[in-house]
Amino acid sequence: MRSKVETIWMEHYKELERFIFSRLKDTDITNDVLQDVFLKLHGKIDTLKNEEKIKPWLYRVTRNTIADHFREQKFSANTDTMASESEINANERFAGCVQPHINKLPDIYKEALIKTEFQNYSQLQLAEELNISYSGAKSRVQRAKELLKGYFKQCCNISNDKYGNILNFDVKKDCKLC
Secondary structure, X not given: OOOHHHHHHHHHHHHHHHHHHHHHOOHHHHHHHHHHHHHHHHHHHHHOOOHHXXXXXXHHHHHHHHHHHHHHHHHHOOOOOOOOHHXXXXXXXXXXXXXXXXXXXXXXXXXXXXXXXXXXXXXXXXXXXXXXXXXXXXXHHHHHHHHHHHHHHHHEEEEEOOOOOEEEEEEOOOOOOO
């Protein structure tokens, strides 16, 4: 007879593996991160308060494990390949501004953005949960991103590289959120 952890793992590991690989693009590292996620699942399953939320919980654990991997990589990388201290500081300062700007969004857009970007709902799952059409869900997420981008443009000067990484981030003097 399978344990609760084994059952959860068998239902979700392939999907998690694809999710991790889509971010890391390396099979060996994907397998290492996937194993870490399994160990965290096994060790922390008791912290899950609502079993209906297993999928968002698993994805949060997975995203955190991927972030841990990148943090470890930064510390072990050569100084030639490490991000400059100003890039790290720009990213940290920008990260501190994200939540206040998201909170500024109208509730319907905030909910759509949080569920699809942070709780890893697909837009189809969002549509089903909110009882709206799939195209309505897609439009809502797109509108949320456009509004958020507009808020940042009003408040901040951001320069990116071609991959979207923040190179420089400055808050305008009249911004009250960052």
